[in-house]
Amino acid sequence: MKGQFRFDLDDAVQYIKSLDKESVHSVLTRCESEGRVAVQPRSGVGGHQEMRNLLTTIEESAAPDISTLTIDSYTRLQKFDQASNLLASAPEQLNGYPLVSQGIMRGRNLNESTRAPLDIRHGSPIANRLFEAAISSGITSFEGGGITYNLPYCKDVPLEASLESWRRIDELCGDLAQEGVIVSRESFGTLTAVLVPPSLALSLSFLEAMCGIKEGVKCVQIAYPQGGCLAQDIAALRAIRELSEHYVPADVDVFPVLHQYMGPFPSGIHESMALVAHGAIVAKAGLARKVVVKTVQESQGIPTAKSNADAINFVRAMTSSPSGIVEVLSDAVSLEQKQIVQESRELIDSAFDQNDPYQAIIDAFHHGVLDVPFSPSRAARGLVLPSRARNGAIRYFDTGNLRFSQNTKNFNRDSLAMDGLDYQALLSSINFFAEPT
Structure with missing residues (x-):
């Protein structure tokens, strides 16, 4: 299996430093200084060439600030042999990119094929091998945590096991930071994506972040899921900055992130577009530094590359101009x-x-x-x-x-x-x- 490799920290650091591209941390830092919202799509398919084509097509059409590798379910659950078998026989049946099975050379090929830095989105409660494969591939952003990638997804994974797995991941992020490589760690505040009270999303994300910071993490993205009430959503994003001042040391960078609406989408295209626009307004007014976009195809199935590109361009336009609606809702x-x-x-x-x-x-x-x-x-x-x-x-x-x-x-x-x-x-x-x- 291509995924069988021995992780080499020095080699990973050397490779990342040799890449002629920004890290996710540097993109977010630049957006913070410019007062701009970084835009990121969701994307992931099984075949390598298909994944590369998807990334480059979206980039050519919409130039996302950050690109995504969404990982398949077998890899998320550490069923690497099953992922490899399906990759060999029917890669189109995989619901994401099996990075561990594909191997780090292909991971590096994807990284070198895109201008934007890559981010791993997966849903794995035990993610150490995936993290090592990602870092070895030069990928500088990794979503998840021992709470938010366990309790929303799994029935029988002990919290002790997932917290220890992610403690070791965060410890490795600390080692990388000492070598001058900042890995951005993003919480999955979306949780079950169903009626998540803002304070619950934020408190669990901050608890994960505080654990990571204890291990040496230097960049955290606190993600909040769009709930549907404009004033509440804007307030939740702004609350991230206020809470950071209380719980996060000054030498750690914190970036508020909006996950556009993760619940059931309307079936009509105009209603879907309005919901995406709603999220863009929230991201801009809430002072988010990144928005992970949804498309008008959400209720029909997996979005096409064109739909993703259209969503990126639409959301970028919506977040590029100030919105007077915030003043109306200020109280x-x-x-x-x-x-x-x-x-x-x-x-x-x-x-x-x-x-x-x-x-x-x-x-x-x-x-x-x-x-x-x-x-x-x-x-x-x-x-x-x-x-x-x-x-x-x-x-x-x-x-x-x-x-x-x-x-x-x-x-x-x-x-x-x-x-x-x-x-x-x-x-x-x-x-x-x-x-x-």
């Missing part, structure tokens, strides 16, 4: 930001222990002090139940065992102003944009 944004910061701090402070943050997180999930709604994982208590307020904002209908103050509980209860939540109301909250109005 609502301020209120939401204050609430999100307060809730996030209550969650983080109830679960973080500088001496042993990993065990503290494990204990917090065991007792429901941290939780993920709609998670398939045995590690999540699943007691938290979110719902939408009339303005579309996502609130806590049931806070479970989260250690919120009484003021926070009262705010969420009063915002929803409902005595019960039946199945149909919950479904309508989930299908907020997909259902006809």
Whole structure:
């Protein structure tokens, strides 16, 4: 199998430094200084030439600031032999690029074929071999973490195992930083992509980031999933900067990231375009430094290269001009930001222990002090139940065992102003944009 190799840190560092291209960290740093939003698509297919063609076609048509390698499901679950077998017999059946099976020379070939730096998006709770293959391929951005790439995806992967796997990944990022190579680590704040309260997305992302920083990580992207309420979404992105000032040391770079709407998309092209535009406005007004775009084809299946390119160009245009709508919503944004910061701090402070943050997180999930709604994982208590307020904002209908103050509980209860939540109301909250109005 091509993926059988011995990781060589010195060789990886030498190769990365030899590349004539920016790292993801340098792209985000430049966008920060320019006040610009970097635009990144999602893309991943099984065959090598097909993946290369997809990357170069999108780049020629839309010039994304950062390009993506989305990894296949077998590789995500460390089923490398199955990924290799399918790669040999029917690569078109893979739902992403099997980097470990393809091997680092092909990974380097993809890297050298694109102007934009590459980012790995995958969903693997145990990702050490994939990370080593990515770094050896010269890829300088890696999404995920021991919480956010376990609990939303897996049923039986112990939290202890995923946290230890990602601790070693972050430790390696620290080693690379000492060699002058900054790997950008992006949280998957999207979680289950279903009714994720902003404070839960941000607090879990910050807990992962704080663990990574303890191991030597120097660049973190705190990702927030577009929820659907303009004021709340803008406030959540702005809250990332405020929370960073409190929890992140000055020698670590933090960049707010928006994942455009990850829930069910409307079937109509105009409604889909409006939702993508909505996300672009949020990214710009929320001072995001990167937006991972969706396309108008989301409800039909996997987007084409053209659809991806169109989305990049559309979102770039939408984020290139200031939006007066922010001034209209300024009071609502301020209120939401204050609430999100307060809730996030209550969650983080109830679960973080500088001496042993990993065990503290494990204990917090065991007792429901941290939780993920709609998670398939045995590690999540699943007691938290979110719902939408009339303005579309996502609130806590049931806070479970989260250690919120009484003021926070009262705010969420009063915002929803409902005595019960039946199945149909919950479904309508989930299908907020997909259902006809």
